[in-house]
Amino acid sequence: MKTRNKLAGMLSALVLAAVGALMLSRNVSAAGEGKITGTVKLAGTAPHQRAIDMSKEPYCQKLHADHPVTLENVVVGSNGGLQNVVVYVSEGLPASAGGQVPSEKPKWDQKGCQYIPHVVALDINQHFLVTNSDPTSHNIHPIPTKNPQWNKSQPPGAQPFDVSWANEEVSIPVKCNIHPWMHGWMAVVKGPTAVSDGNGSFTLDNVPPGNYTLTAWQETYGAQTQKVTVAAGKPATADFTFKAK
Amino acid sequence: MAKVFAVTVILIAIGSAIPILMHKWVPPVDISTHGPLIDEQLSETMVEAGISFLAAQFILGLFVWKYSNTPKSAKIRNFPGGATGLVTAAVLLVGLEAMALGIFGAKAWASVYFTPPKPDALKIQAQAGQFAFYFRYPGPDGRFGPIHPDLINEGTQNFFGLDPDHDPDSKDDIVTAELAVPVNREVHLLMHAKDVGHSFFVRELRIQQDFVPGLDVSVHFTANKTGRFEIVCTQLCGLGHYNMKAYLSVLSQPDYDTWLKQQATMQ
Numbered sequence: 001m002k003t004r005n006k007l008a009g010m011l012s013a014l015v016l017a018a019v020g021a022l023m024l025s026r027n028v029s030a031a032g033e034g035k036i037t038g039t040v041k042l043a044g045t046a047p048h049q050r051a052i053d054m055s056k057e058p059y060c061q062k063l064h065a066d067h068p069v070t071l072e073n074v075v076v077g078s079n080g081g082l083q084n085v086v087v088y089v090s091e092g093l094p095a096s097a098g099g100q101v102p103s104e105k106p107k108w109d110q111k112g113c114q115y116i117p118h119v120v121a122l123d124i125n126q127h128f129l130v131t132n133s134d135p136t137s138h139n140i141h142p143i144p145t146k147n148p149q150w151n152k153s154q155p156p157g158a159q160p161f162d163v164s165w166a167n168e169e170v171s172i173p174v175k176c177n178i179h180p181w182m183h184g185w186m187a188v189v190k191g192p193t194a195v196s197d198g199n200g201s202f203t204l205d206n207v208p209p210g211n212y213t214l215t216a217w218q219e220t221y222g223a224q225t226q227k228v229t230v231a232a233g234k235p236a237t238a239d240f241t242f243k244a245k
Numbered sequence: 246m247a248k249v250f251a252v253t254v255i256l257i258a259i260g261s262a263i264p265i266l267m268h269k270w271v272p273p274v275d276i277s278t279h280g281p282l283i284d285e286q287l288s289e290t291m292v293e294a295g296i297s298f299l300a301a302q303f304i305l306g307l308f309v310w311k312y313s314n315t316p317k318s319a320k321i322r323n324f325p326g327g328a329t330g331l332v333t334a335a336v337l338l339v340g341l342e343a344m345a346l347g348i349f350g351a352k353a354w355a356s357v358y359f360t361p362p363k364p365d366a367l368k369i370q371a372q373a374g375q376f377a378f379y380f381r382y383p384g385p386d387g388r389f390g391p392i393h394p395d396l397i398n399e400g401t402q403n404f405f406g407l408d409p410d411h412d413p414d415s416k417d418d419i420v421t422a423e424l425a426v427p428v429n430r431e432v433h434l435l436m437h438a439k440d441v442g443h444s445f446f447v448r449e450l451r452i453q454q455d456f457v458p459g460l461d462v463s464v465h466f467t468a469n470k471t472g473r474f475e476i477v478c479t480q481l482c483g484l485g486h487y488n489m490k491a492y493l494s495v496l497s498q499p500d501y502d503t504w505l506k507q508q509a510t511m512q
Contacts, residue, residue: 050401050402050511050512051511052402053421053422053423053508053511054422055422055423055491055492056377056378056422056490056491056492068511071401071402073400073401137488139484139485151484153484153485173400175399175400177375177376177483177484177485178376178377178485178488179377180374180376180377180399180404181399181402183399183400219400
């Protein structure tokens with residue numbers, strides 16, 4: 001009887017210690033969250049980006065009369081930086097990390113018969129707002145394979161749609177059924193993610209220290225991965241270079 | 246009460262004939278060489294149908310007026326059995342009228358559908374898809390490259406599914422969202438649908454032709470006035486049907502050449 005009680009006491013102590021250690025370690029990682037910065041570049045000559053003829057929608061055609069809009073399949077900045085690349089942590093995130101869905105709601109605007117931004121990166125279940133800034137109707141139609149597909153018209157002045165995606169998917173093509181040239185992408189990933197800006201730079205915030213596999217996805221060139229180690233309190237760097245075909 | 250009805254019927258008939266007789270509703274300007282025949286046919290139909298309509302309404306009114314006080318016990322002649330002469334005459338009259346319209350109208354129809362385009366007509370391809378029209382010009386080589394449906398990609402603006410890297414004929418093809426044609430030149434429009442049924446309708450051209458999925462349909466026309474006109478889809482094709490349109494620009498030959506050159510640089 002006595003030995004049994006002792007055993008039970010020891011076991012409970014062990015469990016308590018384990019739980020305590022787990023909680024402590026989580027606190028430590030939360031306190032020392034690091035970040036990953038880097039640049040995405042394109043080696044070689046970017047492919048020709050076709051001009052878009054918007055004559056079907058006179059309002060949008062007039063809007064871009066001085067500066068015709070082109071395709072955005074490969075957008076390269078003056079420094080060779082590649083824009084619209086989705087960078088995310090594809091492996092190595094502890095189960096406890098990235099559980100918190102960002103409360104910030106990115107905007108997916110339909111403006112001048114274009115999607116702004118052209119590429120958006122979202123966390124799983126993160127809400128985003130689809131808005132229409134044009135005086136004409138748009139029909140937003142994302143075509144996912146791992147999430148339910150939908151297809152909705154949004155007349156001018158309509159309330160924004162507040163939507164989210166429940167499953168990870170890189171990436172969901174989006175089109176407008178009324179304006180066939182409108183095209184964009186939504187990347188749904190778990191945990192920290194970013195889209196490279198006009199100079200090709202990106203910053204992933206709130207990455208706990210650890211060893212990770214980082215993936216960079218570009219709509220024309222596909223995905224690239226690399227290993228990166230994040231130390232507490234010190235930003236890690238990861239640069240990507242895509243080769244023009 | 247029956248007399249009030251009789252008078253109302255006749256007044257409505259006269260009232261609806263007035264704006265037509267006063268030419269208040271005129272068709273839109275005609276910009277095609279085959280259009281006058283069609284307009285003539287339409288106005289003949291209007292006159293014939295109008296006379297029949299007025300006659301029918303007047304006779305209806307007169308009969309209601311005249312026989313409104315007939316007692317219920319009066320004998321009514323039914324067809325078949327009685328009134329055979331009257332019914333035969335009516336059927337012959339309407340039949341002859343419809344046949345006459347058909348025979349005279351065949352001329353207008355044949356001028357578009359039974360006359361092949363001239364061999365030197367300008368060939369332009371038109372593709373209808375939910376919910377926009379796209380057009381393809383063969384470029385300097387005069388040949389259209391083959392279409393590969395699996396390569397159709399709206400995200401890269403490859404609306405026709407062309408493969409210029411492997412098909413030399415596709416290299417100089419020019420794809421546009423607007424249909425521009427030179428004035429006074431015959432155009433042979435080669436039409437196909439990408440998905441469902443659509444229609445190509447330009448009021449001013451007096452052309453309305455369906456796109457049928459799986460069929461290569463074609464029409465030919467010569468536009469004889471310059472200007473910009475709306476091309477609309479007139480076959481219900483889905484959610485965005487109401488917004489499916491493009492523009493037809495009829496340009497002078499030099500303007501057309503400039504336009505085509507500019508479009509070529511946009512490819």
